[in-house]
Amino acid sequence: MSLxxxxxxxxxxxxxxxxxxxxxWVATALQxxxxxxxxxxxxxxxxxxxxxxIEEGDYRDLQELDRVLVQFWTSHSLRPRFVYAPEDGEKDTxxxxxxLLPELTRRGLVDVPL
Numbered sequence: 011m012s013l014x015x016x017x018x019x020x021x022x023x024x025x026x027x028x029x030x031x032x033x034x035w036v037a038t039a040l041q042x043x044x045x046x047x048x049x050x051x052x053x054x055x056x057x058x059x060x061x062x063x064i065e066e067g068d069y070r071d072l073q074e075l076d077r078v079l080v081q082f083w084t085s086h087s088l089r090p091r092f093v094y095a096p097e098d099g100e101k102d103t104x105x106x107x108x109x110l111l112p113e114l115t116r117r118g119l120v121d122v123p124l
Contacts, residue, residue, distance in 0.1 A: 021045035053092050076110075
């Protein structure tokens with residue numbers, strides 16, 4: 011599945027809702043954006059497996075998303091906003107995001123609502 015956002019030239023706010031195994035399409039859609047009006051990217055991330063058991067291919071897709079979002083910061087000064095829906099019993103969203111998106115969190119470029 012892919013989503014081409016290149017024709018959405020007046021796009022201002024963008025929200026993705028996805029599960030970790032489907033994260034590749036988010037990175038692909040973000041790479042297609044040509045809007046000069048984009049002000050906010052929000053990603054609601056729902057894991058379907060515990061963070062410790064994410065498959066290698068899914069980690070590669072998360073690394074690609076991490077890279078694409080760092081590029082958005084560099085070229086558009088957009089800090090992505092993440093809403094992470096933890097599994098039952100999980101508490102610290104920031105800790106999980108630092109493992110899933112290490113470059114964004116290392117640079118302090120992730121907004122996570124409390």
